[in-house]
Amino acid sequence: MAKEKKVEQITDMEVDFAQWYTDVCKKAELIDYSGIKGVFIYRPYGYAIWENMQCILDDMFKAKGHENVYMPMLIPESLLQKEKDHVEGFAPECAWVTMGGSEKLEERLCIRPTSETLFCDHFKDVIHSWRDLPKLYNQWCSVLRWEKTSRPFLRHREFLWQEGHTMHATAEEAIAETEQQLEVYADFCENYLAMPVVRGVKTDKEKFSGAERTYTIECMMHDHKALQSGTSHYFGDGFAKAFDIHFTDKNNQQAYPHQTSWGLSTRLIGGIIMTHGDNNGLVLPPKIAPIQVVVIPIAAHKPGVTQKARELAQQLKEAGLRVKIDESEQSPGWKFAEYEMKGVPLRLEIGPKDLEQNQCVMVRRDNLEKTVVCLDGLVEQSRKLLEDVHQGLYEKAKKNLQEHTFAAYSLEEAKRLQEEKGGFIKTMWCGEEACEVKMKEEGGMSSRCIPFEQETLADVCPICGKPAKKMIYWGVAY
Amino acid sequence: MAKEKKVEQITDMEVDFAQWYTDVCKKAELIDYSGIKGVFIYRPYGYAIWENMQCILDDMFKAKGHENVYMPMLIPESLLQKEKDHVEGFAPECAWVTMGGSEKLEERLCIRPTSETLFCDHFKDVIHSWRDLPKLYNQWCSVLRWEKTSRPFLRHREFLWQEGHTMHATAEEAIAETEQQLEVYADFCENYLAMPVVRGVKTDKEKFSGAERTYTIECMMHDHKALQSGTSHYFGDGFAKAFDIHFTDKNNQQAYPHQTSWGLSTRLIGGIIMTHGDNNGLVLPPKIAPIQVVVIPIAAHKPGVTQKARELAQQLKEAGLRVKIDESEQSPGWKFAEYEMKGVPLRLEIGPKDLEQNQCVMVRRDNLEKTVVCLDGLVEQSRKLLEDVHQGLYEKAKKNLQEHTFAAYSLEEAKRLQEEKGGFIKTMWCGEEACEVKMKEEGGMSSRCIPFEQETLADVCPICGKPAKKMIYWGVAY
Numbered sequence: 001m002a003k004e005k006k007v008e009q010i011t012d013m014e015v016d017f018a019q020w021y022t023d024v025c026k027k028a029e030l031i032d033y034s035g036i037k038g039v040f041i042y043r044p045y046g047y048a049i050w051e052n053m054q055c056i057l058d059d060m061f062k063a064k065g066h067e068n069v070y071m072p073m074l075i076p077e078s079l080l081q082k083e084k085d086h087v088e089g090f091a092p093e094c095a096w097v098t099m100g101g102s103e104k105l106e107e108r109l110c111i112r113p114t115s116e117t118l119f120c121d122h123f124k125d126v127i128h129s130w131r132d133l134p135k136l137y138n139q140w141c142s143v144l145r146w147e148k149t150s151r152p153f154l155r156h157r158e159f160l161w162q163e164g165h166t167m168h169a170t171a172e173e174a175i176a177e178t179e180q181q182l183e184v185y186a187d188f189c190e191n192y193l194a195m196p197v198v199r200g201v202k203t204d205k206e207k208f209s210g211a212e213r214t215y216t217i218e219c220m221m222h223d224h225k226a227l228q229s230g231t232s233h234y235f236g237d238g239f240a241k242a243f244d245i246h247f248t249d250k251n252n253q254q255a256y257p258h259q260t261s262w263g264l265s266t267r268l269i270g271g272i273i274m275t276h277g278d279n280n281g282l283v284l285p286p287k288i289a290p291i292q293v294v295v296i297p298i299a300a301h302k303p304g305v306t307q308k309a310r311e312l313a314q315q316l317k318e319a320g321l322r323v324k325i326d327e328s329e330q331s332p333g334w335k336f337a338e339y340e341m342k343g344v345p346l347r348l349e350i351g352p353k354d355l356e357q358n359q360c361v362m363v364r365r366d367n368l369e370k371t372v373v374c375l376d377g378l379v380e381q382s383r384k385l386l387e388d389v390h391q392g393l394y395e396k397a398k399k400n401l402q403e404h405t406f407a408a409y410s411l412e413e414a415k416r417l418q419e420e421k422g423g424f425i426k427t428m429w430c431g432e433e434a435c436e437v438k439m440k441e442e443g444g445m446s447s448r449c450i451p452f453e454q455e456t457l458a459d460v461c462p463i464c465g466k467p468a469k470k471m472i473y474w475g476v477a478y
Numbered sequence: 479m480a481k482e483k484k485v486e487q488i489t490d491m492e493v494d495f496a497q498w499y500t501d502v503c504k505k506a507e508l509i510d511y512s513g514i515k516g517v518f519i520y521r522p523y524g525y526a527i528w529e530n531m532q533c534i535l536d537d538m539f540k541a542k543g544h545e546n547v548y549m550p551m552l553i554p555e556s557l558l559q560k561e562k563d564h565v566e567g568f569a570p571e572c573a574w575v576t577m578g579g580s581e582k583l584e585e586r587l588c589i590r591p592t593s594e595t596l597f598c599d600h601f602k603d604v605i606h607s608w609r610d611l612p613k614l615y616n617q618w619c620s621v622l623r624w625e626k627t628s629r630p631f632l633r634h635r636e637f638l639w640q641e642g643h644t645m646h647a648t649a650e651e652a653i654a655e656t657e658q659q660l661e662v663y664a665d666f667c668e669n670y671l672a673m674p675v676v677r678g679v680k681t682d683k684e685k686f687s688g689a690e691r692t693y694t695i696e697c698m699m700h701d702h703k704a705l706q707s708g709t710s711h712y713f714g715d716g717f718a719k720a721f722d723i724h725f726t727d728k729n730n731q732q733a734y735p736h737q738t739s740w741g742l743s744t745r746l747i748g749g750i751i752m753t754h755g756d757n758n759g760l761v762l763p764p765k766i767a768p769i770q771v772v773v774i775p776i777a778a779h780k781p782g783v784t785q786k787a788r789e790l791a792q793q794l795k796e797a798g799l800r801v802k803i804d805e806s807e808q809s810p811g812w813k814f815a816e817y818e819m820k821g822v823p824l825r826l827e828i829g830p831k832d833l834e835q836n837q838c839v840m841v842r843r844d845n846l847e848k849t850v851v852c853l854d855g856l857v858e859q860s861r862k863l864l865e866d867v868h869q870g871l872y873e874k875a876k877k878n879l880q881e882h883t884f885a886a887y888s889l890e891e892a893k894r895l896q897e898e899k900g901g902f903i904k905t906m907w908c909g910e911e912a913c914e915v916k917m918k919e920e921g922g923m924s925s926r927c928i929p930f931e932q933e934t935l936a937d938v939c940p941i942c943g944k945p946a947k948k949m950i951y952w953g954v955a956y
Contacts, residue, residue: 032600032603032604034549034550034596034599034600035554035557035599036550036552036554036587039550039552040550041547041548041549041550041600042547042548042549043547044545044546044547044615047545047546047547047548048545048546050548051546067522067525067526068522068525068526068529069519069520069521069522069525070519070520070525070528070620070638071512071519071520072512072514072517072518072519072636073551073589073620073622073636074514074517074573074622074636076513076514079513092579092580093579094579095552095575095577095578095579095587096575096576096577096578097573097574097575097576097589098574098575098576098577099572099573099574099576099586100573100574100624101569101570101571101572101573101624102570108577109514109573111551111575111589118512121512121513122510122512122519125510126510137522141620142548142551142619144551144552146578146579158550158551158552160548
C-alpha cells in the first residue's frame with residue numbers, strides 16, 4: 001500500500017499573519033524562491049492564476065480599443081534621463097547592463113523598471129498628425145526594480161505586469177482615459193476577484209514619478225492593512241515635451257499630445273491570498289481559479305464510483321468549467337485538505353450511496369457548506385454554487401472593509417484607531433504635504449487616497465487646524 | 479476634401495530580396511527599430527500575429543499536458559557555468575548586469591539567453607520521487623543574445639519565444655517527448671502557417687550547446703534559402719548530473735532524470751513573410767491573420783451601402799471571423815493597396831450594384847482571384863475561401879520546396895546547384911565533421927539536417943569517398 005502523504009500544516013493567521021501568508025504561497029505551490037535574493041519563480045499553479053487574470057483583463061482592454069505591443073526590455077541611460085522627475089524616481093532601483101559578451105558597453109542600459117521612456121521614444125516616430133491619435137497601447141511583460149526588501153507577490157525585484165501607455169489629442173481625452181482604465185481595474189477587482197475597492201486620487205507626495213495625477217484603487221486585506229491594487233496616471237504633456245513628440249492638429253497647428261499610463265501586476269495575487277485566504281489555506285475567487293471544481297470519488301473501489309466520477313467531471317468540463325478529477329491513491333481526507341489548501345472553490349464528492357440516490361455532495365471552499373445536489377441538475381447547480389462562492393467572498397471582504405473604516409477628528413484619535421483596530425482611517429485634510437509627513441511620522445500611516453466619494457467630516461484639517469480641502473484615507477500599506 | 483494618403487511603394491523582391499523583406503516589415507507596420515542596435519519594437523500588427531500564434535501553440539502544448547511557468551530573467555554567472563558545453567555556447571552572447579541601483583553586484587548576472595540552467599535549479603527543488611515525474615513545463619518570455627548582426631524578426635538581440643523544459647524518469651520517455659514536440663511544431667507550421675517543413679536531426683556540429691541530440695524543422699524561403707523554424711533537444715541526464723537533480727525510482731533506487739527542451743520564436747514571423755509574401759507586400763496565412771476579412775464599401779455615399787457593409791462585417795464577426803471594416807475617407811483603390819500590403823487574406827467589396835443583386839465581391843490575397851458571393855451564403859463562402867487561401871499558400875510553398883531540392887553526387891555538383899538554382903542540396907554523408915566543415919568552406923553551405931525520411935543516393939560520401947552513413951540536406955540558411 002502506498003504511504004499516505006503528509007498533509008502539510010500552515011501557521012494560523014491569528015498567530016502570525018506574515019508567516020501564514022508565506023506558508024500559503026509555498027504550500028499551495030504558487031511560488032518558489034530563486035537563487036537571486038528578491039527574485040521569485042512563478043510555479044504552474046501560481047502562473048495559471050495570472051493567466052486567467054490576463055485573459056480577462058486583456059479582453060477588457062481590447063474591448064476599449066487597446067492594442068498590445070512589445071517594447072525592448074533595455075533602456076539606454078540617456079533615454080531614461082530625458083524626463084527629470086521620472087529618472088529621479090526610478091534610477092535608484094535600476095539594474096544596469098554594462099557588458100555585452102566580453103565587451104564593455106559605451107552606454108549603460110537599464111532593465112526596464114517601467115516603460116514610459118521607451119513608449120515615448122516610439123511615439124515620436126509614429127505620431128505626426130491628429131489622424132494618428134489616439135494611440136492606445138498595452139504591454140504584458142516583466143519589469144525589474146532593485147529593491148532592498150522582498151515578499152512573495154507583494155514585492156519582487158522582478159515581477160509580471162501589464163502597462164498601458166496611451167497618447168491623446170487633448171487633456172480632456174487623456175483624463176477620461178485615465179479614469180476609464182481605473183474603472184476597468186475596479187470592475188475587475190470587484191466582479192472577478194471579489195475584492196471591494198476604494199477609488200481615489202493619490203496625493204502629490206504619493207503619485208507616480210513624472211505624473212501630474214495618479215488614480216488608485218485601494219483594497220483592504222484580512223489583517224486590515226491596505227494594498228494599492230492598480231494605478232492609472234495622467235501625465236499631461238510633460239513627457240511629450242521632453243521627448244519632442246508633437247502633431248499637426250485639425251487647425252493645422254503644432255501641438256503636444258497628452259499621455260496616460262496604467263498598470264496592474266502579480267502583486268494582486270498577494271491581494272487575493274490576503275483578502276480571501278483562511279487557516280486551511282488559499283481561497284480562490286471562482287472566476288480566476290485554475291481549478292473551479294475538484295471531483296473526488298469516495299470508496300472508489302466500489303462498483304461504478306470511479307466511472308460515475310469521470311462522467312460527472314466530463315459533463316462539467318463540457319459545460320465550460322475548469323475541472324480536475326483526483327483518482328490518486330491518497331485518502332479522501334488527504335484530498336479534502338489538499339484542495340482546500342489550493343483554494344479550489346467547489347469540491348464534488350461522489351460515493352456508493354450517492355450513486356444509489358442519483359446525487360452528489362458539493363462543498364463550498366469559502367464556508368465549507370455542504371449541498372446535496374441531484375445529478376440531473378449538476379451543471380446548473382455547479383454554476384450557481386460558484387456564483388454563490390464569488391458573492392460570499394465579496395460580501396465578507398466588503399464587511400471587513402466597512403467595519404474597519406473609521407472617521408477620526410484628531411491625529412491622536414487616528415493613531416489610536418489604527419493601533420487598536422487597524423484599517424482605513426478617514427479624516428479631513430488641508431492639502432499640505434507637511435501634514436501628510438506628520439501623519440506618517442507621528443501616526444505611522446501613509447495617505448492611501450483622496451476618495452472619489454467625499455464626505456464632510458469637519459471644516460478643518462485635524463493635523464494643522466487650517467481649513468480642510470478634502471477628505472482623505474490613511475492606512476498602513478503593504 | 480482630405481488629402482489622399484500616398485500608397486507607399488516597396489522594392490520588388492526580384493530586384494533586391496533583402497530590401498523587399500525590410501520594406502515589408504516596415505510598411506506593413508510589423509516592427510520598428512529601437513534606440514539600441516539589434517533590438518526591435520513589435521508594433522501592434524506584428525504583435526497581433528504573434529498573439530495568434532501563441533494562442534494556437536499554447537493550446538497544443540496544454541493538450542499534451544504541459545503547464546506554463548515563469549522563471550527569473552536573470553542567471554547568476556555561477557549557475558550558467560554549471561554545464562560546461564552550455565556555457566561555452568552561450569557566454570559569448572550574454573548581456574551582463576553588474577550594478578543594482580548604485581551598488582556593484584557581488585556576482586554578475588546574465589540576462590537569460592535560454593533558461594535550461596534556471597529550470598534545472600528549480601527542478602532540483604521539486605523532483606524527489608518518481609511520483610514527481612514527468613515535469614512538463616513551458617515558458618513564454620523574451621530572451622537576449624548579444625549578437626553582432628541583426629535583421630527584423632530573423633535575428634534580434636532580444637526576441638520573443640516559448641521554451642519548453644521537461645524532465646522524465648527514463649531516456650525513452652524523454653526522447654519520445656522530444657520527438658512529439660517536434661511533430662507539434664511541424665503540425666503548427668504546415669497546418670496553421672501553410673509552411674511545409676523538412677523534419678530531421680541536426681549534426682553534432684549544429685546541435686544545441688549541451689544537448690545530446692537536436693531535432694529540427696527546416697523551411698524553404700521564397701529565395702530558396704533555409705530557415706530553421708523550430709528545434710527540440712534531448713539532453714540525456716547531463717544537466718541533471720551537473721545540477722545534482724535525482725529522484726527515487728519505483729525500485730527505491732536513486733536515479734537521474736532525463737531532460738528535454740524545445741523552442742519556437744518570433745523569427746517564424748520572418749519565415750511567414752519570406753514564404754508567402756509578394757511584390758504587393760505581406761501575405762498572411764488565414765489562421766494567424768489579425769484581420770481575416772477586410773470589408774470595403776464602394777461608393778459608400780450611395781444609399782444603403784455603408785449600412786449593408788456594416789451588417790456584413792457584423793455577421794462575419796458573429797460567426798467568429800476576425801473582421802475589419804474600413805469606412806475611412808480614403809479611396810477604394812488606396813484601401814485595396816493598403817490591405818494587400820498588410821496581407822489580409824480576404825477582401826470583401828460591396829457597392830450599389832451588389833446591393834441590388836444581393837451579392838458582394840470577395841478577393842483572395844494570395845492570387846487576387848475574384849469571386850461573386852451571394853449574401854445568403856456569406857459566412858460559409860468566407861470560411862471556404864479562407865480555407866482555399868490556406869491551401870493555395872501551402873501548395874505554392876510545397877511546390878517551391880520540391881522544385882528546389884536537388885540530389886548531388888559530388889561537392890562540386892552540390893556547389894554548382896546551390897549557386898545556379900539554390901535550395902536544399904541532398905547528398906550522402908560519412909558522418910564526419912571534417913566533411914561538414916569542407917562543405918561549408920568550399921561549398922558555402924551548412925548542414926540543415928539529417929532528414930527522418932531517408933533515401934539511398936549512393937554508397938559513399940561525395941566529399942571524402944568513405945562509406946556513407948546517412949543522407950543529409952545542405953543549404954544556405956538565415
